[in-house]
Amino acid sequence: MVAIWYYFQKLHVKKCDKTEFLPQNCKRIVVLGAPRVGKTSILRRYLRDGFVEEYNPTSEDFLRKLFRIRGETYQIDILDASKERDFPAKRRLSILTGDIFLLVFSVDDRSSFEEVCALRTEILAAKSKLPKPCLPDQRALVPLVVCANKVDLHESERKVSPTEFFQEFGNDCEYFETSAKDSTNLEKVFETLAKRGGLPAETGPSQHRKVSLRSYQAMRTSRAHWKGNQEPGRDDPCGALYPLARRPSFSTDLRHVIGPHATGKPNKALEKCQIQ
DSSP: OOOEEEEEOOOOOSSSOOTTTSOTTEEEEEEEEOTTSSHHHHHHHHTTOOOOOSOOOOSOEEEEEEEEETTEEEEEEEEEOTTGGGOHHHHHHHHHHOSEEEEEEETTOHHHHHHHHHHHHHHHHHHTTSSOOSSSOGGGGSOEEEEEEOTTSOGGGOOOOHHHHHHHHTTSSEEEEOBTTTTBTHHHHHHHHHHHTTOOGGGSTTSSEEOOHHHHHHHHHTHHHHTTOOOTTTTSOEEEEOTTOOOOOHHHHHHHHHOTTOOOOTTSOOEEEEEO
């Protein structure tokens, strides 16, 4: 058994604006939920890659998509952290670095719903440890969307009702009943993720042209030349999947969380989070 220790310093930030150490127009979507609830299938729909019937467990998947919208560039990183449920400190770091959260449970699996309830509590608790927001209600600053997936199943297979969800969550987050198999409500999910995360609506999968990475890079470098080009579709919103994306190292994520404003005193105890 190997124990890896992460030391989370207490954070002291003079102001709530994070733009000094975050890339401009860059957001990270963290996807959480129990195995076999359809997280990967939903993300495939988001990337417009279709639906795959077979189940392949995801250990961890980090995706990146680049957008060019109304003359601005955007980067969306998607962390599908399916097995971080077994590593509390690793999961906590993913939560702390997340900007937008997509929680998924299956309507035919009550335990997956209970796990989403626990995850929502964990997200709010973790985010409350960060520097205090400008607004008094911390939860209002946590963009959180919940999918009750697999509504294509027969009603007799259903184990969780919408009433139970609202009794547990109230109006703290957006809720959608979805089917990754037939795309039920997925477009609304993607639109809501963009809206709650402060992203343009054109980041939705049906709202932009899908182009190759080479075309996207050429578009950026040649935009001055194309400015006077009247070719139809040249200025349409477009997006490209970045195939070489890798999740940043844990030390990079820690620096992302702590930020340049953090000040730590050498004789001050640090909080330890153990991964086993």
